[in-house]
Amino acid sequence: MRWDTVDFVIRSAAGWFFRARNAESWIFRGAVAVLIAIHGANWAFSYSGPIWGTPGTVEIGTAGTIPDGILWGVTMVCALLMIGSAVWAWRRYSDEQERLSRKKVFVIEGRGLRDDDGSPLKAAVPDSIIGTRMDYLLDVRQRKDGLIVEPEDLLQPIGTMKTWLHQAQKGNDRSDLTTVYGGLTAVPLTFLTGVLLDDEGDVVVMDWDRTASRWRLLDGSDDGLRFQITGIEEAGSAREVVLAISASYTVKSEDLATTFTHPVVRMTLRDSQSSHWSQARQSALADQFLGILKQLDAMGVDRIHLVLAAQNSVVFNLARRYDKRNLPKLIVYQYERAQEARYPWGIEMPVAGAPAARVVHLARAGTQSHTG
Known part of the structure; x- marks a missing residue:
């Protein structure tokens, strides 16, 4: 011995x-x-x-x-x-x-904004989350640092991740399963991941702390800061609206004008530098988001063009709150500062009867084409 x-x-x-x-x-x-x-x-x-x-x-x-x-x-x-x-x-x-x-922890890490392996999310999951770790690398990188050149190619990996999770969960009691998500991926891809994982019960969300260079739980305190809503009255009877959410940076009106001609509804955190490390605060922001979506739906809006400037965990938590059956059609856009049209493409989400996600390319304000 x-x-x-x-x-x-x-x-x-x-x-x-x-x-x-x-x-x-x-x-x-x-x-x-x-x-x-x-x-x-x-x-x-x-x-x-x-x-x-x-x-x-x-x-x-x-x-x-x-x-x-x-x-x-x-x-x-x-x-x-x-x-x-x-x-x-x-x-x-x-x-x-x-x-x-019997307890299992499914760790899903999204990588897409940087072409390096970095610190793995699996190693950062705290010991308080009990169970056998099963990790999945959602790799949506295209080998060009910070730039997505073929977004159509990235839809399949996200769908494959969902299939893997369902297969891994088979034969297990849901009370024995925990899902942990963290990622550094483009906004439309993060939102799509959240939409696909909306029925997975309680998901433990982690985010990358750029200051400390490590993964971190949303364990901060709620400072009470909430979105301020503007432009809802101007939407009037429009069938399509732009919903611009400014959480980490301000979504500029001049950038929106390069791509969209629809009325703009804004949800803005006045202090964009405030901490987002509170799960309670993010839940409250997601409740506000859902409330505005319901209000737009009641006004007769048929399609929402969503522009987000927010941290990965905020985008993911907002996406999980989207009601796929009862809310309007939704396209989530990617910001590209170097292009003439600042939001050249987006992903139409599999909501409101859409059978699958697909990429929407916008050449200039008011024109679009569907691919993917």
């Missing part, structure tokens, strides 16, 4: 004996205490030799205080209790290990 195995067993046993607070550990400790007490009560000390210059014998002890029949009867009961509590503890441990072995 290897020494590290022996060391693990000793440490585990000591930890269970001294720190565990379950019933069997208390029974075991109680039995040990009784054994120490009763056997410690039967002791004797004998001395034979000179005592102040005179030969003599001294005997000190409590031997015989507890009759042997009672002593060994209690010893037997305590031994049985110790054996029984040890078996009980082992059964509890085995059941817990079996339960943990």
